[in-house]
Amino acid sequence: MVNMDDWNEAISLRALSPLDGRYAKECAPLRGLFSERALFGERVTVEVHYWLALLRFLDRGLPAPAECAALLRWACELDDSDLSRVKCLEQRTHHDIKAVEYFIREHVKGTVWEKHSPWIHWGLTSEDTDNLAYGRLMTRAVAKVMLPAARELVSRLLRLARRDAQVVLLGRTHGQVAVPTTLGKEWAVFLSRAHYWLKQLQNQRFGGKLNGAVGNLNAQSLLFPERDWLGFGAQFVRSLGLEPTLVTTQIEPASQLVAYLDRQRQLNNVWLDLCQNVWLYTTLGVLRQVAVAGEVGSSTMPHKVNPIHFENAEGNLQVSNALLQMLSSKLSLSRLQRDLSDKTVKRNIGVALGHSLVAAEALLQGLSRLEPDSENLREQVAAHPEVLAEALQLWRRARGEADAFGDIQAAVRGDESGWAKLVQELDSQERSTVSTWSPEAYIGLAAELAQAEADRVERDLGLPEDPARIDRGDQADGEET
Numbered sequence: 001m002v003n004m005d006d007w008n009e010a011i012s013l014r015a016l017s018p019l020d021g022r023y024a025k026e027c028a029p030l031r032g033l034f035s036e037r038a039l040f041g042e043r044v045t046v047e048v049h050y051w052l053a054l055l056r057f058l059d060r061g062l063p064a065p066a067e068c069a070a071l072l073r074w075a076c077e078l079d080d081s082d083l084s085r086v087k088c089l090e091q092r093t094h095h096d097i098k099a100v101e102y103f104i105r106e107h108v109k110g111t112v113w114e115k116h117s118p119w120i121h122w123g124l125t126s127e128d129t130d131n132l133a134y135g136r137l138m139t140r141a142v143a144k145v146m147l148p149a150a151r152e153l154v155s156r157l158l159r160l161a162r163r164d165a166q167v168v169l170l171g172r173t174h175g176q177v178a179v180p181t182t183l184g185k186e187w188a189v190f191l192s193r194a195h196y197w198l199k200q201l202q203n204q205r206f207g208g209k210l211n212g213a214v215g216n217l218n219a220q221s222l223l224f225p226e227r228d229w230l231g232f233g234a235q236f237v238r239s240l241g242l243e244p245t246l247v248t249t250q251i252e253p254a255s256q257l258v259a260y261l262d263r264q265r266q267l268n269n270v271w272l273d274l275c276q277n278v279w280l281y282t283t284l285g286v287l288r289q290v291a292v293a294g295e296v297g298s299s300t301m302p303h304k305v306n307p308i309h310f311e312n313a314e315g316n317l318q319v320s321n322a323l324l325q326m327l328s329s330k331l332s333l334s335r336l337q338r339d340l341s342d343k344t345v346k347r348n349i350g351v352a353l354g355h356s357l358v359a360a361e362a363l364l365q366g367l368s369r370l371e372p373d374s375e376n377l378r379e380q381v382a383a384h385p386e387v388l389a390e391a392l393q394l395w396r397r398a399r400g401e402a403d404a405f406g407d408i409q410a411a412v413r414g415d416e417s418g419w420a421k422l423v424q425e426l427d428s429q430e431r432s433t434v435s436t437w438s439p440e441a442y443i444g445l446a447a448e449l450a451q452a453e454a455d456r457v458e459r460d461l462g463l464p465e466d467p468a469r470i471d472r473g474d475q476a477d478g479e480e481t
Contacts, residue, residue: 019354026361027354029145033137034350040086041078042133043100048075050129050210050236051104051120057232058224060119063112071113097126123220125213127338131252134346135206135242138257142204146353149360150198150267154191155463156367158454161187165450167372168440169286170380170387179387180443183286183372184450190274195457197267204260208242209233209252214337250338254331261331261352265324268317268356271363275314278366282307285376290369309366316359323352381439386412386419388437395433 015021032038048071055062062068085106089099101121108114121129165184172178210233211217217229234244245252281287289305291297297304330345389412396404411425412418423434457463 017351019351019358023354023358026358030141030350030354030357033141033145034353036087037080037083038137039133040083040096040100041076042137043097043129044078044086044104045072045075046129046132046136046240047100047104047121047124048072049240050124051116051122053232053236053239054119054122055116057227058119060116062116067112071108074107095126097121097129100129123212123217124210125250127251128210128212130343132208132210132237132240132242134257134349135208135252136240138206138260138349139241141350141353142201142260145357146264147198147201149357150194150201151461151463153271153360153364153367154194154198154457154461156364157187157191157194158457158463160184160367160370161191161450161454164372165454166447167374167377168381168443169377170384170439172284177384177387179390180381180439180446182443182446182450183377185443185446186277188450188453190270190277191457192453193270193273194267195460197263197270198461200263201260201267204263205243205256206260207245207252207254207256208237208240209245209248210237211246211248212250214250215248249334249336251334251342253334254342258328258332261324261328261349264353264356265321265328268321268324268359271359272314272317272321275310275317275363275366278370279307279310279314282310285373285380287370288373289366290371292369307366309362309369313359313362313366316355316362320352320355320359323348323355327352378440385439386416387439388434388442389419389422391437391442392430392434 012021012024015024019027052062052068052071054060082103086099086103089102090096093099093102104120105117108117161184163184164187165182167183169181169183169186170177171181209215211229212220217233220227220229230246234246237244243256245255278287282289289307291305297306327345327349331342334342389408393404393408396408401407408422411422415421423431426434
């Protein structure tokens with residue numbers, strides 16, 4: 001008897017894509033939404049829903065409600081053997097949607113539904129089925145997978161912003177020493193940016209169209225001119241949880257889908273920026289990574305605790321963004337009334353989101369292992385009292401000294417000992433004032449801003465104070481020296 005764990009591991013080792021191999025566990029939530037199996041299953045569901053709605057609309061009569069419920073249940077609960085049959089039919093027809101139509105016909109043969117079978121896929125073009133199937137899959141993917149992953153990261157940032165709100169951090173602009181801030185305030189910056197895009201994604205809807213070969217309902221309006229086909233199509237699309245798109249060519253123009261892809265890419269950019277900044281902060285000794293027993297940081301240097309989670313997330317985010325940008329650009333275009341190039345491209349939506357999901361998990365793991373290096377932070381800030389030169393020049397200017405900036409710049413710019421010399425040369429009044437200042441306390445409203453932003457985001461998103469951690473495993477991605 002084959003051990004299933006060994007069998008799955010063998011498949012993983014032979015997978016062409018890392019999403020189905022190395023990162024199969026992290027991508028499991030998306031597999032039921034963007035696999036070939038999921039797409040065929042959703043097409044069958046859409047076709048059956050449409051068939052029943054059409055029969056009602058044209059007053060063709062329906063079997064008993066129990067029969068209708070049973071048919072819908074069948075469509076929603078297809079197993080692997082069912083969907084393998086669809087694939088067999090596709091190999092014969094060389095047309096995936098026609099295979100779905102024939103599959104449904106086969107199922108209802110010899111039942112009360114057989115007399116209604118001529119109405120299966122009646123008046124539809126393949127894109128009518130496909131765009132609605134993708135719209136429903138995208139709606140579920142965003143609501144059940146992508147948004148929860150983003151909310152979990154936002155929750156983590158929220159707690160870090162509160163924890164480190166008053167941890168003083170030497171600022172750096174252009175990579176050089178700048179006036180201090182706090183670590184919590186810097187977490188809050190990423191929190192605020194992520195919150196903006198998360199709100200955009202939470203309000204995302206997807207479009208759907210149901211209007212035939214070139215978008216005009218040609219045959220329907222010719223054969224049944226007395227019927228309100230536009231109203232029927234719009235109502236049906238809404239019944240599937242999508243927004244009706246009434247004016248189209250053969251294809252739904254994907255405006256809402258493209259908007260989602262762009263928004264997801266912008267949220268990814270926030271996470272990408274966060275990864276790169278955390279990487280720098282660990283290099284500068286601002287953040288310390290908690291070592292985990294049993295893990296290896298380097299294959300040759302035993303002392304290493306490398307920022308592998310952030311590097312892993314960075315790489316996956318860059319792959320995801322490249323795909324998202326390509327998808328966004330491609331799906332906005334179509335020659336004349338229809339070309340088929342978008343169909344193969346759409347199959348990569350799950351790949352783009354998969355890399356984003358892998359990155360989110362890696363980033364979450366990495367953030368959970370960070371703590372401020374308090375001693376190093378204090379030493380860094382104390383070593384640069386010259387940051388107080390900003391306050392001194394502004395104080396002088398407030399007292400009417402127009403050239404204060406230039407005078408102080410001449411004394412301190414590029415001279416590590418310049419500030420101490422300048423303080424010694426101050427008159428007694430200035431020295432008395434400046435002696436009460438310290439770089440450690442020169443943080444402005446950073447702490448208040450961090451706390452206030454954390455409170456605002458928590459209220460707006462209804463986030464729990466400390467949400468339970470979703471356990472997806474804690475295995476680090478391996479690295480080389």
